[in-house]
Amino acid sequence: MSQTVNELGIAVVTGTLQGAVYALVALGIVLVYRASGVFNFAQAEFGTTGLFAAYAAKELWGWGYPAALAFGVAAAVTMGLLTERLVIHPLRNAPRVTLLVATAGVALTAIGVQFWQFNETLVMTMPKIDDGFFLVPPFDAPVTVQQLITFGVLIAASVGLALFFRSPSGLAIQAAQQEPTAAELVGISVRRVSMLTWAIAALLGGLAGILAGPNTTFSAAFLSFGGGAALLPGFMAAVLAGMRSMPGAVLGGLSVGVVEQLGTLTIVSENIPGARAAVLFVFLLAVLLVAPTGVFVRKAALA
Amino acid sequence: MSTTGHVPRHAAPGQPGQPQQPSDTQVLPVVDDTTTLPPVSPATDAPPPVTEEPAFRPGHVGRAVRAAIWLVLAWAVLAMPTNLLSPFEIGVADIDIASRAVIFAIGGLSLHVLLGYCGQISLGHQAFVGIGAFTSAYLVTDLGLSFWVAIGVASLLGAVQAVLLGMVSLRVTGLYFALVTLAYGAFAESTLFGITPLTGGEGGKPAPRPVGFESAEHYYYLCLGFLVLVLWLDWRLTRSKAGRAMAALRENPRVASAYGIDVRAFTLVAFAVSGVFAGIAGALTAHHDEIIVKSSFDFRLALTFVLMTVVGGLRNRVGVVIGSAFFAILEEGAFVALVEGAIGGLGFTPTFFDSALGLPAEFVGLVVGPLLLLLTLTLYPGGIGQQIAPVRQWLTGGRFDRHAGQVREVEVTDVRA
Numbered sequence: 001m002s003q004t005v006n007e008l009g010i011a012v013v014t015g016t017l018q019g020a021v022y023a024l025v026a027l028g029i030v031l032v033y034r035a036s037g038v039f040n041f042a043q044a045e046f047g048t049t050g051l052f053a054a055y056a057a058k059e060l061w062g063w064g065y066p067a068a069l070a071f072g073v074a075a076a077v078t079m080g081l082l083t084e085r086l087v088i089h090p091l092r093n094a095p096r097v098t099l100l101v102a103t104a105g106v107a108l109t110a111i112g113v114q115f116w117q118f119n120e121t122l123v124m125t126m127p128k129i130d131d132g133f134f135l136v137p138p139f140d141a142p143v144t145v146q147q148l149i150t151f152g153v154l155i156a157a158s159v160g161l162a163l164f165f166r167s168p169s170g171l172a173i174q175a176a177q178q179e180p181t182a183a184e185l186v187g188i189s190v191r192r193v194s195m196l197t198w199a200i201a202a203l204l205g206g207l208a209g210i211l212a213g214p215n216t217t218f219s220a221a222f223l224s225f226g227g228g229a230a231l232l233p234g235f236m237a238a239v240l241a242g243m244r245s246m247p248g249a250v251l252g253g254l255s256v257g258v259v260e261q262l263g264t265l266t267i268v269s270e271n272i273p274g275a276r277a278a279v280l281f282v283f284l285l286a287v288l289l290v291a292p293t294g295v296f297v298r299k300a301a302l303a
Numbered sequence: 304m305s306t307t308g309h310v311p312r313h314a315a316p317g318q319p320g321q322p323q324q325p326s327d328t329q330v331l332p333v334v335d336d337t338t339t340l341p342p343v344s345p346a347t348d349a350p351p352p353v354t355e356e357p358a359f360r361p362g363h364v365g366r367a368v369r370a371a372i373w374l375v376l377a378w379a380v381l382a383m384p385t386n387l388l389s390p391f392e393i394g395v396a397d398i399d400i401a402s403r404a405v406i407f408a409i410g411g412l413s414l415h416v417l418l419g420y421c422g423q424i425s426l427g428h429q430a431f432v433g434i435g436a437f438t439s440a441y442l443v444t445d446l447g448l449s450f451w452v453a454i455g456v457a458s459l460l461g462a463v464q465a466v467l468l469g470m471v472s473l474r475v476t477g478l479y480f481a482l483v484t485l486a487y488g489a490f491a492e493s494t495l496f497g498i499t500p501l502t503g504g505e506g507g508k509p510a511p512r513p514v515g516f517e518s519a520e521h522y523y524y525l526c527l528g529f530l531v532l533v534l535w536l537d538w539r540l541t542r543s544k545a546g547r548a549m550a551a552l553r554e555n556p557r558v559a560s561a562y563g564i565d566v567r568a569f570t571l572v573a574f575a576v577s578g579v580f581a582g583i584a585g586a587l588t589a590h591h592d593e594i595i596v597k598s599s600f601d602f603r604l605a606l607t608f609v610l611m612t613v614v615g616g617l618r619n620r621v622g623v624v625i626g627s628a629f630f631a632i633l634e635e636g637a638f639v640a641l642v643e644g645a646i647g648g649l650g651f652t653p654t655f656f657d658s659a660l661g662l663p664a665e666f667v668g669l670v671v672g673p674l675l676l677l678l679t680l681t682l683y684p685g686g687i688g689q690q691i692a693p694v695r696q697w698l699t700g701g702r703f704d705r706h707a708g709q710v711r712e713v714e715v716t717d718v719r720a
Binding site: 094096 | 422424426471474475477478479481482483485486487489490492493494497498499601602603606609610613666669670671672673674676677680681
């Protein structure tokens with residue numbers, strides 16, 4: 001029994017830290033959904049693209065770590081902007097499921113290019129920003145500095161977004177999301193706002209990829225459904241946030257991280273093969289059947 | 304405005320003096336108000352005889368050419384892949400690819416029932432197919448049942464799991480349902496297919512071919528037979544009350560419900576049919592590969608199914624079949640071999656993709672497929688089905704009309720999520 005309690009404690013710590021990656025992805029998903037009404041299946045692929053660009057810069061071209069990070073983020077943002085220009089904008093009046101298929105197509109294109117360009121080294125690794133790690137009492141949960149940095153980036157991103165949405169540009173984004181025609185009338189370029197939103201979302205996705213990649217080895221489609229699959233958890237976090245609330249996305253990401261870790265408990269994983277996926281599936285079904293409008297969402301925001 | 308004795312500005316078709324035209328998109332001539340039209344007295348003008356244009360019928364040469372092309376098509380499907388009456392020598396590996404193309408077509412039609420007819424997206428179709436595959440393999444290998452029983456049970460089980468998922472779709476709609484299917488696919492992949500006694504774990508499960516169909520050629524005809532069966536069922540489905548009900552559901556479930564269509568029942572029927580098709584495709588996949596491993600039913604397979612259905616052209620059966628076969632051939636790298644063979648025949652370097660684009664053959668499908676999807680969605684919404692529509696109309700004895708089968712946009716369905 002005490003072993004289970006111990007594992008539970010470790011799962012909560014690990015899950016919360018892993019959840020930081022999901023929260024970053026979820027923030028991007030919520031942003032894009034509010035701006036374009038799209039379930040963006042390419043969100044995690046922004047992260048993998050950023051990660052691969054950083055990897056190429058650091059390991060293949062011998063750049064310094066900060067320059068590689070900046071290059072990775074820039075690559076993700078470029079991909080976000082291209083997606084908005086070439087796919088989302090031409091389809092802005094199309095049904096939403098069509099748009100969903102289109103973003104899945106963007107993700108698949110990116111995955112195809114990753115397979116093609118990096119086919120010599122199928123499994124890649126990238127050094128962490130800091131290799132340190134320590135055990136957190138009372139359960140001796142292993143925590144790496146990289147995970148703490150990721151968590152710090154999440155907090156910084158949340159605060160930054162909260163401040164940004166109070167600035168003129170942020171208010172313009174909110175206005176354009178709520179009433180595009182009226183926003184155009186008061187001089188807000190809806191087109192620019194849409195590009196800005198996608199750029200921010202891609203930035204968040206890129207950060208998630210670059211920070212999560214060094215934790216383990218990675219290959220093509222790493223963040224979508226590879227070793228660091230964050231697409232489905234990210235969507236779950238966004239669902240918990242009612243697809244609208246930014247603080248909800250952060251809380252949702254952290255809780256999905258913890259719930260997923262419950263699948264790694266010995267009593268669960270001994271009895272169910274692939275318990276993590278099963279736990280996530282049951283959790284998603286439960287959330288959608290019981291509270292389809294979200295959990296971490298202010299009731300006033302629903303009205 | 305028009306006064307008495309003048310021709311009214313918008314004369315109704317069929318009015319005396321206006322020749323009747325069969326087209327209903329006829330553009331009426333714009334009449335300038337300032338010019339005075341000559342008075343026309345309708346009483347004296349005899350109405351011109353309504354000339355019904357006779358239906359187009361091809362002449363002798365046209366009929367002969369069409370018949371020749373039909374023969375070539377039939378030969379390409381029925382004879383060429385198995386080296387019958389064929390000048391080419393096709394290896395066993397290529398016959399296997401042809402069988403795979405046929406199986407993919409069945410799988411594509413399975414997803415098409417949901418995506419095209421019902422407007423329900425499934426991102427977990429690898430689970431549909433995988434369950435059929437492992438069921439059939441288990442029944443044949445472990446229980447020693449015959450292939451024919453196994454494929455029946457596989458399609459039944461496929462229907463059962465699809466109906467269970469369909470019940471969820473009644474509660475969770477639209478984009479949220481897409482998430483459920485995504486999670487379901489991941490769950491099936493790692494949990495259901497991870498049950499080692501049933502699926503054989505990492506080593507996989509052997510699935511021998513049925514007696515009499517062991518050779519690649521015979522198995523190809525078996526797959527072709529099932530494709531014909533599935534196509535017939537699919538055609539009957541769209542011609543039945545269920546098909547019309549699904550079309551109504553796709554447009555708007557509430558309106559359909561107000562017209563007395565049982566939303567619950569017909570949604571579940573669509574899922575059941577899709578599950579049966581997927582079960583057949585899965586069982587055929589299992590006995591085609593002869594040993595199946597769970598890693599072949601990953602999320603990429605589900606996305607490939609979506610790709611081939613949309614690129615093939617929604618609500619266009621022939622388009623979906625061609626699209627599926629195309630993607631199956633593309634996956635295996637055989638398409639590149641075909642193209643390079645053709646280019647090589649013209650005297651150019653036969654490694655076009657590798658040397659000119661730096662794209663090795665095994666990655667062509669991965670890169671080209673998604674790009675085709677994006678092109679289909681943004682520029683050519685009708686997919687392959689629309690591209691071949693003029694040829695199809697011509698082959699069935701019509702005129703060659705470049706604009707046959709135009710579709711304005713890929714309308715999957717609109718959902719309010």
